[in-house]
């Protein structure tokens with residue numbers, strides 16, 4: 001029974017229209033107080049979730065030719081299936097990786113906003129970039145799995161940006177999405193400022209497949225999703241855990257990747 005005021009209209013309808021009005025008014029008020037800003041240039045834009053027109057020119061989208069394994073862009077045309085020197089010398093655990101953009105000042109600002117400043121309104125735009133970059137990897141049968149955060153970090157940040165992206169890419173591509181398959185067994189200090197070898201040690205054995213998701217992972221084509229690929233240590237550690245659990249293939253899809261001297265080193 002309703003305890004609210006008696007009305008000649010259904011209570012839900014009355015509350016719904018009033019709450020819609022309140023919500024629209026609040027939204028206009030919030031827009032006026034905090035106008036939507038471009039995450040790259042910080043200038044005002046017409047709506048949340050978009051970037052300013054000239055910010056596009058600051059981003060460096062990655063296109064072929066790239067290393068067949070890690071997706072590092074090559075500076076000149078090479079044959080199909082060619083791998084970079086880093087992958088030949090020290091192959092990553094994942095089968096291949098692709099990134100949407102080069103990690104630089106522009107994409108750094110975008111990713112920091114997305115990760116740390118509650119700019120989840122950027123998810124649809126970034127998911128489109130990922131779907132484009134991963135068009136050769138993300139098949140309808142693939143299982144998208146986000147790189148996991150440790151629960152303490154998830155609690156502090158309130159959302160896992162990789163899980164938001166995975167879900168949105170799955171919706172765009174028809175791939176499957178499983179946010180809970182991988183778990184981070186221990187908190188790891190941020191990889192920033194660590195040498196490649198220290199990064200590898202930092203995340204070695206840090207991930208495992210949850211026992212209740214093992215059957216889902218066994219024999220599956222997995223596409224790991226993360227925001228940035230620097231040395232590939234985190235994604236390699238995740239891939240190792242997934243393959244140990246019987247994954248048939250593990251690829252990686254990231255928003256941005258570090259490139260050194262025009263060609264990335266894995």
Ligand SMILES: [Zn+2]
Pocket residue numbers: 067068069070071072083084085086087266
């Ligand atoms: Zn490579």
